[in-house]
Amino acid sequence: MNTCRIQMQCLSAVVFILLKAMMKFYTLILLCCLFNFTQQLNQQDRCVCELTNKEKAFPHETLNSVNENAAKCSHTVSPQKALELESQLLGLKLRLPQLLKDVSILEKEDDGKLYGVVSLQVIENELVEIKNMVDRLNRTTQGFQHLTTDSGRQLMHLKEELQELELYDSLQVEKSRKANLRLKRDLEICRNDAQPTPHPDSVQTSDVCPHGKFVNITGPKFYSKGESTVNHKYGGWGRDPKPELGKENWYWRVILNVNNIYANHITFYSSLSSLTVGIKLPGNFDISPSNPTTNTIQGPNVVLYGDALFYNCYNSDRLCRFNVTSKTVSTLQLPKGTRYNSKGNFCHFSECYLYTDFDLATDESGVWLIYSTVHDFGNLVLAKVEEGDPPTVNQTWYTSVYKETVTNTFMACGILYATRFVNDTMEEIFYSFDTSTGEEKFKLGIFFRKMCPDINFLNYSPRDQMLHVYCDGYMVSYDFLFE
Template structure:
């Protein structure tokens, strides 16, 4: 048994046998490898522990609490000033109200000062931690040289294979479910992940129109269950005056539209034409941002008539409340229309909400009606796109030219917001200009730099 242990060590040690006496065997081992730097490993372990202790959830909670305090105090100050303007009698009431407003301003200044200090500390902490992580990476790479049997590499490869296998099993277990559930419930279960892309095509006009939208009507006429629609911004990448229909996905891919264009107006742009790429179709009607208005237009494809839905006062439009990331804003994306199992939604922002996303349910009809409205805590210009599934709003953000992240959700049935969704979309082009969810087949349709791309949404049943 001893011999079986000694033989593999020959690669690392030089073995010399000496016979000291008739009843004793002495083996001298000489190490031919460098001595493992245990002190460096201990230093790396200490540095990693310090990083873990410095970066904690409590750090972010402190910043969030300060921002939340400002969020509530600023509207209160605005309301108090409005009351003073309406009811000031020039005497005692005005003096008392001014004193209250002065106290509120003092508190807000203190909050802002503390927020500035906290933000500066976070920036310094981020810079220091980034440097520490780079040093740790370099030191760990150096330590891996001592892994002569490649134990670490094999372990990393096994972890990657296990992850890929889990994703494969998840994809195989997915099945389709019927649409049209009651609002607030979802027959598919929990939103789990996104796979794909399943479709990637330049369609009929390869490379011609950067901005647009496409998808399926969740409530089609009989005989049009497999049809697809396409809207491209054909004027200055901002406006369009028609919707193009395809009788199947194959027809869309090869560019054969038997119905052709259904025109909203002969001129483009003009009254009631489409402004911006965030368009959806539902119940044989096209919903979009009306040209030069803070309103939703509904174009009936059968009667060729347009009705409008006026949004609340203060709604931002004409490229004043766009989707953005650090390097770019997407023009005329102030209003985002979305469909899910329950119908049509509109996502926008107002001056009263200080740029945060607002979500409203749109009810069918001519004209359409605005139903219940929800106010969120996520800033619209920190978002690149939104979509709805089963009454839940999801928001995406730009990670890099290859990846987009679904990072946020708002459940309209519970009012619960989440900022840690962490579902990633593999992009075929740097920017996604529109996202539409199809409850018919649980597909997510994206329009990216003149290409049409679709992804499959996986739910936990």
């Protein structure tokens, strides 16, 4: 019995061991099958995504080419090109009247002998010079015609390339931007039509200049002596930046006496043409008697603003304001130590411009006074003159540029500019003072061509963005270019 029990236990143990071994064997087989299935799935049934861009690649090279061609076009077509043609036309315009004058003299005084021969030789030389000027003008004109044709062709090509580039604006960003710009422009026009532009009461600074940044001067655009003689070399002229109704087209002119010290009246002209030919309508407005009085104009630096003439009172350190309508004069006493009576003039190298102690200027914000004092070492002092009767000074700025190293000054958008003498045919705007920031710049390097060696009067007109100059009896104007 015991032997049979032992045999049964042994058999059970063997069966258990066999069952356990078979279970491990099947488990191993299942794992192998699962592993093979997984391998087959990763190799044969995995998901692969391919991205296909149906849009054309953006032509960056074309864009770079457009930018380069636009830059070349801007460099080729510049204001200097127009200035070159304008200067040649002006030179020819000046030589032709001189030739006509010489011919008239010859016709009157020809004695049929040596005088006529010499005069004919002079006229022949003048004709040769004029012919050379005409030839240069023709060459310049032909060059400009080719430049215009080439530039027009290039602009059309640039336009086509830009239109092609706009096709890549699939999100309509550029189209929406242009639509917004047009809408903004139309809104601004509508607003300006609904509300007339008021005259500014506060100082316009460079940050809020309605025209942008001042960059250059071109011209001259206008050049005339009017009806005056060369003996009256000092004076001033221009337009009222804030005219009364009906006087929008008027021009004014002040001419000092033959001693170039004082003037007694201001003359008005109904238009620029009237000023050119000397038609005095509405005519002279007397300020003081012929003999100088305390209300007499002293020096050439005068300005007209709001139907009132501002100037240096005769033999005094006071500012005068002459009301054109009421013909009354009010004055403003300047600080003690202010230089006057030709003790603080504009100068260059070896010459000073007499009785230029005070310089009046206009810009978008009103009237400015530039002078010097003994307390500030003769440096330029700038004051904002406020409208009123009598006038007052609102604010004063002190600069570090010596007044006698300056030939003239003017204001534009709250910035003071100073000029200096280069030579008889060239003047430089070398200095600026920004009233909004107090920043001074001494190396502006803006040059413009002069029609006379000495500039006796210089003022910016915010009404037409012109620079008005008076020199040796001539009235000259230049275009004021903003960025």
